[in-house]
Amino acid sequence: MEEVPHDCPGADSAQAGRGASCQGCPNQRLCASGAGATPDTAIEEIKEKMKTVKHKILVLSGKGGVGKSTFSAHLAHGLAEDENTQIALLDIDICGPSIPKIMGLEGEQVHQSGSGWSPVYVEDNLGVMSVGFLLSSPDDAVIWRGPKKNGMIKQFLRDVDWGEVDYLIVDTPPGTSDEHLSVVRYLATAHIDGAVIITTPQEVSLQDVRKEINFCRKVKLPIIGVVENMSGFICPKCKKESQIFPPTTGGAELMCQDLEVPLLGRVPLDPLIGKNCDKGQSFFIDAPDSPATLAYRSIIQRIQEFCNLHQSKEENLISS
Numbered sequence: 001m002e003e004v005p006h007d008c009p010g011a012d013s014a015q016a017g018r019g020a021s022c023q024g025c026p027n028q029r030l031c032a033s034g035a036g037a038t039p040d041t042a043i044e045e046i047k048e049k050m051k052t053v054k055h056k057i058l059v060l061s062g063k064g065g066v067g068k069s070t071f072s073a074h075l076a077h078g079l080a081e082d083e084n085t086q087i088a089l090l091d092i093d094i095c096g097p098s099i100p101k102i103m104g105l106e107g108e109q110v111h112q113s114g115s116g117w118s119p120v121y122v123e124d125n126l127g128v129m130s131v132g133f134l135l136s137s138p139d140d141a142v143i144w145r146g147p148k149k150n151g152m153i154k155q156f157l158r159d160v161d162w163g164e165v166d167y168l169i170v171d172t173p174p175g176t177s178d179e180h181l182s183v184v185r186y187l188a189t190a191h192i193d194g195a196v197i198i199t200t201p202q203e204v205s206l207q208d209v210r211k212e213i214n215f216c217r218k219v220k221l222p223i224i225g226v227v228e229n230m231s232g233f234i235c236p237k238c239k240k241e242s243q244i245f246p247p248t249t250g251g252a253e254l255m256c257q258d259l260e261v262p263l264l265g266r267v268p269l270d271p272l273i274g275k276n277c278d279k280g281q282s283f284f285i286d287a288p289d290s291p292a293t294l295a296y297r298s299i300i301q302r303i304q305e306f307c308n309l310h311q312s313k314e315e316n317l318i319s320s
């Protein structure tokens, strides 16, 4: 893929491409050519597009590898169990798009639909779009930087033909990067319900979650809550409940109390989750009553309650 070595500080601003924010930029010529320019019309187009999407949820994590994509995928699977609910799963994890693998869609490419793109449907009511669909193979690397990367996110939000959707779940890269700012900026005008932040119980992960929470507060992104993943261990050989290692105490719970954000729940470390993700199959099917599945279901219910409340608040605002 083409590299755009462009780090102009104004590259993501509405002024980029018009030269106004690019003074002193070594790549001014590229910038002035309009690469990655974000005309105000794009925001308007995204706003228009998002009118058919009822709820928008961002899934964030401070650290990589904590289970963010696994969570995004299974939130989508869980919500899609109600066949009257239409779900869209968007993967913008540019450096490590794992949604194709987890959803059993490896090797899929972007499908054209009119002038835009059509999601790939894993169920009638569950459509998926991933940055991974743009790669020539799973081992290909995305080396876009700056405006082109943001342009791609804009394109995902504007050009994918989602149709009428109840929930749009956005799986983001770890940390608080350009992509987060772009997606928040583009979706902000279309009212994001909020963010779910995934962590493990370890302090190295929690430390980064604190930053993530501060990021959300700075950009005024509501926080639905935190999920402590890989919290305690389910031994596959142990049959009795008592032999299950207890979930951790402290960890995310203390942090959530401290920072006044809800802890949505804890998901144990369960080897079946890893196995099923590698097979591209939901673990809810193979282990409908496992502690991990039950933990997920309770978390999903809390997210739905949050979104319903958000919707009533919006409706009240409109009617008042």
Ligand SMILES: Nc1ncnc2c1ncn2[C@@H]1O[C@H](COP(=O)(O)OP(=O)(O)OP(=O)(O)O)[C@@H](O)[C@H]1O
Residues within 6 Å of the ligand: 061, 063, 064, 065, 066, 067, 068, 069, 070, 071, 093, 096, 098, 172, 173, 174, 229, 230, 231, 267, 268, 269, 270, 271, 272, 273, 274, 275, 277, 278, 292
């Ligand atoms: N509760 C769990 N128990 C066991 N394995 C898990 C659990 N949650 C996730 N995993 C496994 O952990 C690995 C990392 O998960 P995942 O890819 O979802 O992380 P991530 O936070 O999205 O990573 P990144 O953002 O760096 O791509 C995967 O192999 C996944 O199957």
